[in-house]
Amino acid sequence: MNFFEPVWLSLQIALFASVVVIILGTVIGRIMARSSFRGKLVLETFFICPMVLPPTVIGFLLIVIFGKNSPIGQMIERVFDHPIIFTKWAAIIAAVVVSFPLMYQAAKIGFSNEHIEIEEGAQDLGANAWKVFWYITLPIAFRSLIGGAILSFVRALGEFGATLMFAGNIPGKTQTIPMAIYIAIDSGNMTLAWLWVITTIVLSIGFLSFTQVLQRKKDT
Structure with a gap:
């Protein structure tokens, strides 16, 4: 198995998903932070629901929404002459769905009425x-x-369950680091599994440490 292939693919998917999430989360978070309307609580619950739903449930819902039997899935297949399921785009969509609540919550807090004066x-x-x-x-x-x-x-970098169900585990196409780790362990290749685990931990700790530094600066 190629060590760098899942790493590079995971970074690509996480980066692309993050761009989408940053735009959507910032815009929607700004609107929701400064508005009050009937049904707002229901809509906010819908936005943050992926944080508590099991990834397999999210994957199942994505299959229902974008599958061949759905109007959206049929339209995509007519336009692109290929279903979106089991493609890199499916992995990106799954990553967007599971990571959106984090960006939305952060944007909503950042755009709160605290500094409206x-x-x-x-x-x-x-x-x-x-x-x-x-x-x-x-x-x-x-x-x-x-x-x-x-x-x-x-969060997008570590996504597993929804991606596995919706995008599959295709080497070089949709096999991200979490799925590569799972396959490596299943095949008994613990050395390769450890390398991917350490890579994921280093990346995650690095980014989270940067977040903590920003938070400390914000508090001082």
Whole structure:
């Protein structure tokens, strides 16, 4: 088995998923933090539900939503002449779903009403909505957003259950580090399994340590 192939694939999937999650989580978190409407609690529960659902349940739901028998799955197959299940895109979608709640929660906290007086003061001085967001709102929320982005990346990097069900375990195509570890252990190749485990631990600790440093700076 090629050691670097699952590592590189995992980093690609986690990075691509993180970009999607950062955009969606930031936009939705900003809207939800500053709005109040009927059914908001239900919608927020839906957004954070992947944090508590078993990965196999998420994988099953993704198969139902994007499978060949669903309208979405049939449309994708007509457009791309190929089903999305058992592809790298399926792995990315699974990573997006499981990591989105972390980014959403971080963005919601970062865009809370705690500093709304500063924004209102800038608007009173003549700053338009875009300038207020770019020069005041975003810098205030920046550390929370970076923390959420890193946690989302690490979560996407370690995704296993939903990816296995929805994207499969195809070497060179959808076999990420967690699945490669599982196969290596199953085949008795403990040396290779340990190398992937150590790589994952080093990457995760590195990113999480950076998050902790940001949090300490935020608190001081």
